[in-house]
Amino acid sequence: MKFALIGNPSVGKSLIFNQLTGLGVEVSNYPGTTVELQRGNTCFQREIVELVDLPGVYSLDGNSDEEGLVRRFLEQQDVDAVIVVANATRLERNLYLLLQVAEYGLPMVVVLNMADEAAKRGLEIDPGPIHDLLGVEVILTAASQGKNIDRIIPAALAASRPSAVEIPYDHHIEAAIRSLGKMFGADRKESVRALLGFGDNPELLEAARTISDEIEARHRMTVTQIIAANRHNFAHKIADLTLREEVQLPQTDPDSILTRIIPGMPILLGILIGMLLFVFVVGSFLEEMIVEFFDVYAMQPFVALGLPPLAEELGVSILIALQAGLGIAFPYVFLFYIIISILEDSGYMTRAAFLADNAMHRVGMHGGAVIPFTLAFGCNVPAIMSIRLLRSRRERIIASFLVTMVPCSARTVIIAGIVASFVGIAAAFSVYAIVFLLILITGLVLSRVTPGERFGMIMEMVPLRWPDPKLVMKKSWARLSEFLFIAMPLLLAGSIVLGLLDFFGVMTIFEEFVEPYTMALLGLPGYAATALIFGILRKEMAFETLAILADTADLGAVLTSLQLYIFAVVTVLFVPCLATITVLLREVGSRITLAITVYTVTLGLLIGGLIHYLFS
Amino acid sequence: MLPSTFEDYLEAILTITENGGRAATLDEIAAALDTGKEAAGTTVAALVEGGYLERADGGAVRLTGQGLSVASQVARKHRVLQCFLTEMLGVDEDAASKEACTLEHGISDETIDRLSSYMDGAQSPPGRMGRCRGRDCTLLDCKEGDTVRVAMMHGQRRHRRLLDLGIFPGEIVQIRRKLPNESVVVRVKGCDIAISPEIARAIVVESCP
Numbered sequence: 026m027k028f029a030l031i032g033n034p035s036v037g038k039s040l041i042f043n044q045l046t047g048l049g050v051e052v053s054n055y056p057g058t059t060v061e062l063q064r065g066n067t068c069f070q071r072e073i074v075e076l077v078d079l080p081g082v083y084s085l086d087g088n089s090d091e092e093g094l095v096r097r098f099l100e101q102q103d104v105d106a107v108i109v110v111a112n113a114t115r116l117e118r119n120l121y122l123l124l125q126v127a128e129y130g131l132p133m134v135v136v137l138n139m140a141d142e143a144a145k146r147g148l149e150i151d152p153g154p155i156h157d158l159l160g161v162e163v164i165l166t167a168a169s170q171g172k173n174i175d176r177i178i179p180a181a182l183a184a185s186r187p188s189a190v191e192i193p194y195d196h197h198i199e200a201a202i203r204s205l206g207k208m209f210g211a212d213r214k215e216s217v218r219a220l221l222g223f224g225d226n227p228e229l230l231e232a233a234r235t236i237s238d239e240i241e242a243r244h245r246m247t248v249t250q251i252i253a254a255n256r257h258n259f260a261h262k263i264a265d266l267t268l269r270e271e272v273q274l275p276q277t278d279p280d281s282i283l284t285r286i287i288p289g290m291p292i293l294l295g296i297l298i299g300m301l302l303f304v305f306v307v308g309s310f311l312e313e314m315i316v317e318f319f320d321v322y323a324m325q326p327f328v329a330l331g332l333p334p335l336a337e338e339l340g341v342s343i344l345i346a347l348q349a350g351l352g353i354a355f356p357y358v359f360l361f362y363i364i365i366s367i368l369e370d371s372g373y374m375t376r377a378a379f380l381a382d383n384a385m386h387r388v389g390m391h392g393g394a395v396i397p398f399t400l401a402f403g404c405n406v407p408a409i410m411s412i413r414l415l416r417s418r419r420e421r422i423i424a425s426f427l428v429t430m431v432p433c434s435a436r437t438v439i440i441a442g443i444v445a446s447f448v449g450i451a452a453a454f455s456v457y458a459i460v461f462l463l464i465l466i467t468g469l470v471l472s473r474v475t476p477g478e479r480f481g482m483i484m485e486m487v488p489l490r491w492p493d494p495k496l497v498m499k500k501s502w503a504r505l506s507e508f509l510f511i512a513m514p515l516l517l518a519g520s521i522v523l524g525l526l527d528f529f530g531v532m533t534i535f536e537e538f539v540e541p542y543t544m545a546l547l548g549l550p551g552y553a554a555t556a557l558i559f560g561i562l563r564k565e566m567a568f569e570t571l572a573i574l575a576d577t578a579d580l581g582a583v584l585t586s587l588q589l590y591i592f593a594v595v596t597v598l599f600v601p602c603l604a605t606i607t608v609l610l611r612e613v614g615s616r617i618t619l620a621i622t623v624y625t626v627t628l629g630l631l632i633g634g635l636i637h638y639l640f641s
Numbered sequence: 642m643l644p645s646t647f648e649d650y651l652e653a654i655l656t657i658t659e660n661g662g663r664a665a666t667l668d669e670i671a672a673a674l675d676t677g678k679e680a681a682g683t684t685v686a687a688l689v690e691g692g693y694l695e696r697a698d699g700g701a702v703r704l705t706g707q708g709l710s711v712a713s714q715v716a717r718k719h720r721v722l723q724c725f726l727t728e729m730l731g732v733d734e735d736a737a738s739k740e741a742c743t744l745e746h747g748i749s750d751e752t753i754d755r756l757s758s759y760m761d762g763a764q765s766p767p768g769r770m771g772r773c774r775g776r777d778c779t780l781l782d783c784k785e786g787d788t789v790r791v792a793m794m795h796g797q798r799r800h801r802r803l804l805d806l807g808i809f810p811g812e813i814v815q816i817r818r819k820l821p822n823e824s825v826v827v828r829v830k831g832c833d834i835a836i837s838p839e840i841a842r843a844i845v846v847e848s849c850p
């Protein structure tokens with residue numbers, strides 16, 4: 026048995042999917058979280074049921090990637106039933122998609138989610154009319170509370186007949202459906218789809234096109250518009266029957282402050298700067314505690330053992346890697362993920378997108394690009410994945426350049442660990458200033474030179490709600506554990522390799538070789554170059570490697586403030602990390618990835634060299 | 642279609658008879674059209690022949706049902722055109738009336754309908770839609786809090802998503818927010834939709850009745 030979850034974006038499909046399968050796919054309150062099919066299994070009465078979580082779509086007739094994906098999926102008819110999830114507080118608009126799905130003629134179950142919020146707004150929902158009109162089971166759920174989720178699978182198993190609904194169309198369209206039916210034996214669904222330009226029978230499509238042209242000449246609207254309007258109007262009728270006794274409860278409208286320039290803009294900037302400051306201050310405090318703890322309870326006892334030199338070198342390398350990994354993961358990465366998860370779940374991202382729309386136009390994108398940018402502060406990888414919500418290749422190329430330049434949490438570690446601790450917090454913020462300025466300039470230039478189309482923003486403002494602390498922690502933890510399982514082994518291996526190379530004197534040879542160049546260009550000692558190269562594996566390894574190579578965590582004692590500053594700036598700009606490169610390859614192709622890599626390396630060396638030249 | 646002189650006669654008779662309520666004498670008709678009584682007599686005879694007029698007592702004539710419908714249509718065209726010329730283009734009253742007399746015979750019903758609904762959208766209430774004189778009003782011409790009806794959408798293949806979110810010709814939308822930089826939020830079907838300026842500009846609106 027195979028069922029698919031389908032519905033508008035941000036209606037709770039992924040949350041329901043997670044609850045049914047026990048998996049942990051991303052759940053976020055903004056459009057475009059799920060971009061690919063997610064598959065999972067669940068058991069019901071000892072039978073394995075396969076469940077597919079589809080990306081959220083507003084329609085099955087659109088031309089976006091997700092809509093194409095969902096359409097192809099439904100056309101294969103490779104599911105036993107579809108589970109249509111609708112947001113009960115936005116019922117009318119959700120019914121529009123539901124009617125389209127019903128027209129596809131697959132057995133289906135309707136899930137009216139967010140019943141808790143509907144109740145809070147004083148909406149009384151009667152599932153009867155939908156049940157009667159469509160002839161399908163309707164379940165009222167509240168996924169965040171797990172209410173009625175257990176009824177979904179049994180209902181889907183019981184669903185055997187497709188919905189019998191016939192959307193009443195304009196009489197011209199109805200006439201066209203009849204004549205296409207007579208001429209080609211096409212059924213209602215095929216005829217409607219042919220009128221919209223979909224299908225694989227060229228003769229039917231041709232005839233449909235002729236009829237559409239005729240209808241369009243007579244109406245002021247295109248056939249696509251007429252059909253959409255008819256569906257919306259039918260959805261309106263059903264919604265009217267379903268929602269009863271709407272008691273107008275007094276509602277506070279946070280949008281009245283969030284989406285105005287004043288105070289919306291200051292709030293937006295405040296959130297951005299506050300997020301960085303918070304991670305800096307709390308992060309470095311926590312990091313110190315963890316490092317201290319490690320020193321006292323692991324490092325010192327180990328050294329006190331007095332093992333033979335090679336064993337000691339290896340042991341220390343492992344301990345340093347663990348210390349650095351944990352010292353970075355929890356304070357910086359985890360904190361960032363928590364803050365970003367809160368932003369995601371609150372629905373604030375769409376408000377930020379609206380406010381920043383104009384600014385983003387200047388750099389060749391639209392407001393939606395705010396979402397990848399915010400995510401990039403946590404980690405560039407999911408950020409690059411989310412640039413799919415930008416529609417044109419041009420916008421995606423620009424975004425991929427700019428997003429890889431945003432200092433992710435690992436780069437924050439470098440800025441905080443090197444600049445803030447040894448040079449000062451103002452200097453640390455100046456690194457951000459430099460990076461943001463470069464991002465801005467890059468954007469301005471790219472928006473001039475990148476060829477391709479522009480699309481503006483059409484974005485639904487999702488409902489604002491208080492994030493559920495449990496869900497926020499769960500999501501942050503899932504993301505952090507990804508970090509722990511991918512980054513920690515790398516850190517460990519890297520640290521051991523370094524330790525061994527150092528032990529056998531290979532390092533010294535390399536460093537002596539590069540030192541003249543790094544000294545001349547950046548004013549940095551040779552081992553800094555090694556650290557930079559390790560930074561390609563994982564950004565935070567640059568910091569850690571530097572500490573190992575300098576043989577002390579007190580970097581201030583061996584390098585000048587200027588050297589530390591230059592090192593940090595170069596590392597932050599220098600080459601995206603391996604994981605980012607991998608996802609860039611997948612999302613924008615090898616040419617753009619290469620361009621981004623070359624660009625960031627050049628930029629890093631150039632700016633580093635410039636600072637060296639200006640200040641020493 | 643009737644020759645334009647015939648239409649002029651019917652229109653004049655409609656005015657004289659106060660919408661066909663009574664009969665009109667040949668004298669009145671000749672005076673209204675500024676011609677001789679003889680010429681008027683010939684045309685009136687032809688219109689009676691065509692079934693647009695019927696003879697009444699004392700040489701007077703009155704409009705038949707068919708005549709009434711043609712006459713009212715022409716009169717409406719005249720009204721709409723004159724209104725368009727004076728209100729929207731600022732042509733002076735007399736000149737506009739003369740122009741309208743010529744134009745009313747050549748213009749199609751469809752165009753008049755559109756012109757009329759265009760002006761409905763553009764005229765009332767003052768200060769709101771009046772801002773976009775001489776061109777289509779778009780979402781960008783609205784103020785925060787305005788409730789308007791979508792009249793037409795340009796570039797709709799590109800902006801297909803608008804249609805799916807419920808923004809289509811005939812739908813009523815409310816402008817929830819409009820930033821100085823012209824990004825707008827509209828409420829439609831109980832949902833707020835953020836729209837970039839270049840897209841909002843493609844949505845032509847008219848004021849709600």
Ligand SMILES: Nc1nc2c(ncn2[C@@H]2O[C@H](COP(=O)(O)OP(=O)(O)O)[C@@H](O)[C@H]2O)c(=O)[nH]1
Pocket residue numbers: 032033034035036037038039040041051052053054055058059081138139140141142166167168169170369370371490496
């Ligand atoms: N209050 C409330 N929130 C919910 C409910 N279901 C989902 N959410 C929240 O809605 C947002 C969108 O959920 P998600 O599963 O990502 O939606 P998807 O885009 O349809 O996959 C998340 O922030 C969820 O926590 C519900 O029944 N009640």
Ligand SMILES: [Mg+2]
Pocket residue numbers: 038039040051052053058059080081
């Ligand atoms: Mg999802």
